[in-house]
Amino acid sequence: MPGAGGRLRLPSLGADAGGGACQREQHRVVVMGAARVGKTSIIAQFLYDRFSPRYRETVEELHRGEYELQDGATLTLDILDTSGAFQFPAMRALSISTADGFLLVFAVDQAESWEEVRRLRAQILETRGPRVPIVVVGNKQDSPARAVPRELAEAVALFEWECGYVECSAKDNCHIVDVFKELLAQAKVRYNLSPAVRRRRQSLPTYASSAASRGRHMLKRNSCTVA
Numbered sequence: 001m002p003g004a005g006g007r008l009r010l011p012s013l014g015a016d017a018g019g020g021a022c023q024r025e026q027h028r029v030v031v032m033g034a035a036r037v038g039k040t041s042i043i044a045q046f047l048y049d050r051f052s053p054r055y056r057e058t059v060e061e062l063h064r065g066e067y068e069l070q071d072g073a074t075l076t077l078d079i080l081d082t083s084g085a086f087q088f089p090a091m092r093a094l095s096i097s098t099a100d101g102f103l104l105v106f107a108v109d110q111a112e113s114w115e116e117v118r119r120l121r122a123q124i125l126e127t128r129g130p131r132v133p134i135v136v137v138g139n140k141q142d143s144p145a146r147a148v149p150r151e152l153a154e155a156v157a158l159f160e161w162e163c164g165y166v167e168c169s170a171k172d173n174c175h176i177v178d179v180f181k182e183l184l185a186q187a188k189v190r191y192n193l194s195p196a197v198r199r200r201r202q203s204l205p206t207y208a209s210s211a212a213s214r215g216r217h218m219l220k221r222n223s224c225t226v227a
Contacts, residue, residue, distance in 0.1 A: 026076040029183060030095045033105035034116040035084035038139040041170035042105065043081055046180060051171055059083050060091060075189075077180075084116075096124055101133035101187050103179065106153075108167065109143040114153065121161060133187040135164035137179050142169040 031039045036055060044050050047065050060082055067075040082095055096102075104120050106113035117136060124132060136157040138148065150167060157165035164182040168175035 023073040024076070025074070026078065027100040027187075027189075028078045028080060028098060029101050029103060029180075030080045030082060030099035031103045031105060032082050032095075032120050033084055033137075034107075034110070034113040037084065037105045037107040037110065037113045038170045039084065039103075039105050040081050042103075042137065042139060042168065042176060042179060043079055045170050045173050045176045047079070049173070051173065053171075057083070057085050059088075060095075092123075093127070096127045099128075099132075101135075101183050103135050103137050103183060105137045105139055106148065107140045107143070108138045108148050108150070108153075109140055109145045111147040114148045121163075130162075133163075133183060134161070135166060135179065135183045135186055136161070138165070138167040139170055141167040141174070142172050 031043060033039050035057070040056070040061075041051055043063055044052070047063055060080065063079045063081065065077045065079065067077070080095055080099070082092065102124060104117045106117045121134065121136075124134065136153065138150065138153055154165045157163055164186045166175060166179045166182050168179055170176065
């Protein structure tokens with residue numbers, strides 16, 4: 001789990017010092033941003049290769065991606081999809097305090113969503129300090145009505161905030177894997193999430209549809225093999 005300064009510190013992969021047991025690592029990624037910027041769509045494309053044009057308000061959902069490495073080690077990413085419309089200060093504070101890394105998503109055609117990323121980053125730094133892994137994600141790069149210049153957003157993220165920056169399109173499934181690769185790079189985690197690797201599907205567990213209204217986590221699984 002997090003080492004000094006909030007960075008992820010992983011032991012070397014493969015057999016451990018005790019005689020051959022495979023390494024198992026589990027880390028939590030929290031996805032934050034304003035409403036309607038595509039947080040849920042980015043997660044759905046990454047884990048399930050699907051996109052829905054219908055908007056559904058999210059309270060909080062927990063997804064899980066399980067990765068098998070060539071040397072037998074495993075990596076589990078718990079990906080928490082947070083609300084952009086509902087305001088639950090206690091839930092947000094808990095999400096920030098328990099995360100190993102953050103994806104801060106804005107829509108390139110919504111200037112206010114960029115300002116929300118500024119506010120969220122300030123809140124994260126106030127709680128966690130300056131060294132926590134963060135990637136700023138500009139979604140909807142396919143939009144013809146751009147409101148946030150890429151040069152501005154990229155320069156601020158890379159040079160002023162010293163975090164990662166990726167633009168993507170959840171609709172077109174463009175650069176989605178790069179978002180998570182960049183977060184692992186920011187966290188000093190050396191795993192290769194190659195898009196050429198085919199995922200082995202598992203059936204998703206059922207969950208109560210009323211759970212969202214109660215603010216409870218809903219765990220959804222996806223597994224794949226990582227080269």
